[in-house]
Amino acid sequence: MPKTIIGLSTDELRALVEKAGEPAYRGNQLAEWVYQREAHTFGEMTNLPLSLRSQLSREYEAGRSQILSVQHGRDTTIKLLLAMRDGAKVETVGLPYAGHFSCCVSTQVGCPVGCVFCATGLSGYVRNLTAGEIVEQVLAVQEVVRNKQLPPGSHNNRIDHVTFMGMGEPLLNQAATMKAIQLLKNELGISMRHLTLSTVGFVPGIYKLAREKTQITLAVSLHAANDQLRRKLIPRVIKFSVTEILDACREFVKQTGRRVTLEYCLLNGINDGSAEAHELARAVGRLNCHVNLIPYNAVSGPNLHSPPRERIRAFRGILESAGIPITQRLQRGTGIDAACGQLRNRTV
Ligand code: SF4
Numbered sequence: 191m192p193k194t195i196i197g198l199s200t201d202e203l204r205a206l207v208e209k210a211g212e213p214a215y216r217g218n219q220l221a222e223w224v225y226q227r228e229a230h231t232f233g234e235m236t237n238l239p240l241s242l243r244s245q246l247s248r249e250y251e252a253g254r255s256q257i258l259s260v261q262h263g264r265d266t267t268i269k270l271l272l273a274m275r276d277g278a279k280v281e282t283v284g285l286p287y288a289g290h291f292s293c294c295v296s297t298q299v300g301c302p303v304g305c306v307f308c309a310t311g312l313s314g315y316v317r318n319l320t321a322g323e324i325v326e327q328v329l330a331v332q333e334v335v336r337n338k339q340l341p342p343g344s345h346n347n348r349i350d351h352v353t354f355m356g357m358g359e360p361l362l363n364q365a366a367t368m369k370a371i372q373l374l375k376n377e378l379g380i381s382m383r384h385l386t387l388s389t390v391g392f393v394p395g396i397y398k399l400a401r402e403k404t405q406i407t408l409a410v411s412l413h414a415a416n417d418q419l420r421r422k423l424i425p426r427v428i429k430f431s432v433t434e435i436l437d438a439c440r441e442f443v444k445q446t447g448r449r450v451t452l453e454y455c456l457l458n459g460i461n462d463g464s465a466e467a468h469e470l471a472r473a474v475g476r477l478n479c480h481v482n483l484i485p486y487n488a489v490s491g492p493n494l495h496s497p498p499r500e501r502i503r504a505f506r507g508i509l510e511s512a513g514i515p516i517t518q519r520l521q522r523g524t525g526i527d528a529a530c531g532q533l534r535n536r537t538v
Pocket of ligand 1: 301302303304305308309310311312356357358359390
């Protein structure tokens with residue numbers, strides 16, 4: 191399969207064109223075509239010499255993955271199913287808000303972690319995505335937006351927030367994820383502070399983010415504050431204890447000055463009782479964090495349910511009484527299976 195130029199930075203593109211005997215500024219033009227003007231072919235890059243375009247096309251592709259389907263939710267969420275160049279399928283979600291437009295990207299095809307409440311985890315792991323494949327999900331959603339395939343009522347036309355919360359565990363594909371972060375910042379101009387990476391708690395990866403003082407928002411999916419329950423909910427691959435994960439979060443806060451978000455998926459009768467709420471409050475007490483409560487989004491498969499409203503309120507109340515900042519995630523995209531934990535690379 192030919193290599194693709196999506197995923198190369200401006201500096202790498204400058205080096206590439208220089209190797210081809212052209213001045214380095216042609217690399218900037220190439221980057222503009224790929225990341226700003228959303229070209230799909232070298233033929234569109236009309237300000238580049240024909241000789242350079244044909245030389246590049248012998249070794250590289252400029253094409254993008256195919257958009258297999260676009261689903262529109264009633265709440266203006268859009269979900270794209272993309273076929274990568276090798277046929278691997280991933281889902282990407284676009285979330286228009288009143289003041290900004292967010293894109294939720296996948297970092298792996300499937301996921302090896304297997305959280306019991308997650309559709310992606312249920313369908314197994316295929317492979318890691320490259321940095322280019324991560325970034326082109328944003329370009330694909332952007333293209334849908336530009337082509338005005340937006341549902342009525344949405345007004346934004348530029349993606350300015352990206353969350354690494356789609357299919358896959360980003361810290362198990364950390365090199366590609368980190369390169370994608372740099373590309374989103376440098377080539378698409380999205381502020382680091384508008385990038386959120388969500389992990390189930392891969393401790394070495396969190397320490398690496400801390401060491402590199404990465405100014406993203408770190409979201410850690412905790413889901414339980416005791417190891418026994420957590421291992422039941424997150425049975426494979428990630429074996430770190432709650433203490434180890436929270437210590438790594440403390441180091442991230444210390445090195446970056448950024449508050450950590452702790453995600454907590456509320457499952458009726460499993461992790462949503464007052465004992466679990468008190469346990470969570472004790473565990474995170476002195477960490478600079480806020481807890482984001484996510485009532486479970488049903489996926490076909492496990493016999494799990496979202497707690498009734500009064501149980502959620504009670505859980506929330508215990509944390510609030512302990513002085514822990516709380517948010518509760520708005521359920522968006524549920525009508526098209528685009529909500530948290532519902533992605534699973536299928537066409538229907
Ligand atoms: S919730 Fe995230 S880490 Fe867990 S199985 Fe789903 S995609 Fe993987």
